[in-house]
Amino acid sequence: MKKYTPLQIFVHLYAWSALARLLFDFFAGNLSPNIIQDLEQRTGRHAITLLVLSLACTPLNTVFKWSEPIKRRRALGLYALMYAVIHVVIFADLDYGLAWNLIIQTVFQKPYIIVGALGFLLLLPLGFTSFDVWKKRLGKTWRRLHQLTYLIAPLIVLHYAWSKKGNIFSLQGDVIKPLIYGLVVAIFFSLRIPPVRRMFASFSPANLIPFFKR
Numbered sequence: 001m002k003k004y005t006p007l008q009i010f011v012h013l014y015a016w017s018a019l020a021r022l023l024f025d026f027f028a029g030n031l032s033p034n035i036i037q038d039l040e041q042r043t044g045r046h047a048i049t050l051l052v053l054s055l056a057c058t059p060l061n062t063v064f065k066w067s068e069p070i071k072r073r074r075a076l077g078l079y080a081l082m083y084a085v086i087h088v089v090i091f092a093d094l095d096y097g098l099a100w101n102l103i104i105q106t107v108f109q110k111p112y113i114i115v116g117a118l119g120f121l122l123l124l125p126l127g128f129t130s131f132d133v134w135k136k137r138l139g140k141t142w143r144r145l146h147q148l149t150y151l152i153a154p155l156i157v158l159h160y161a162w163s164k165k166g167n168i169f170s171l172q173g174d175v176i177k178p179l180i181y182g183l184v185v186a187i188f189f190s191l192r193i194p195p196v197r198r199m200f201a202s203f204s205p206a207n208l209i210p211f212f213k214r
Helices: 006-028 035-064 068-095 100-109 111-128 132-138 140-146 149-163 176-190 194-202 205-212
Strands: none
Touching: 006 035, 006 068, 035 068, 035 149, 035 176, 068 111, 100 111, 111 140, 111 149, 132 140, 149 176
8 A cells, every 4th residue: 555655645645635625615605706817816826835845845955955846846837737727727618618709809908918928827737747757758958848937937936926006116006915925936946047046955964963963
C-alpha cells in the first residue's frame, strides 16, 4: 500500500479546499450578491496561490536542503492550471454565455484580460507536458519550455493587480494582496540567481550546525 507523506496530504487537501468551500458557500447562500464575480475572483486567486506555492518548491530545496517540495511541484502546478481553467470557464460560460464576439470585444477593451489570457495560454503547454513521458520525449527542450514560468507568474500577478480597483504603483485602493503576491514571486525568482542562491544556501540549517558546534 502506497504511503502518503504529510506534505503530500497537505498539498492535496489544500488544493481541493477552495473548491469545497466554494460549493459549501454556494449551497449555503454565503456568496456575495454578484455570485459569478465572486466565483471568478476566488478561483482566480486560488490559481495564483497554487502557482506561487509551486514556485516556492525550488527555494525550499535550495535554502533548507528539503527535497520533498520538488516532488510536489508538479501537483501544485497542475492544481493551479485546474483552477485557472475553472476561472476561464466561469468567465466565458457563466459570465458571457459563450458569446464569443462579446468575449473578444471585452478582452480588447480590458487590457488586464489580455495579460491574463496570455498567461493562461502559456500555462496550458506546461501542464500538458508536465508528465515524465514528455520530459523524456522533449529532452532539453522540456526544460526550456518550462522556463516560461518566469514569464507566466509575473503576467498572472499583473493580471490580478490590474483587475483590482486602485493603483499598485501609488499604493492606492485594493492593491495589498497583489503587491504581496508580486513581492513573493520576486523573492522566489531572485533565489534562482546563482550568487543569491549560493548566499542563501550558505545560511541553511545544514551549513550552520558546524558553526554552532565551535
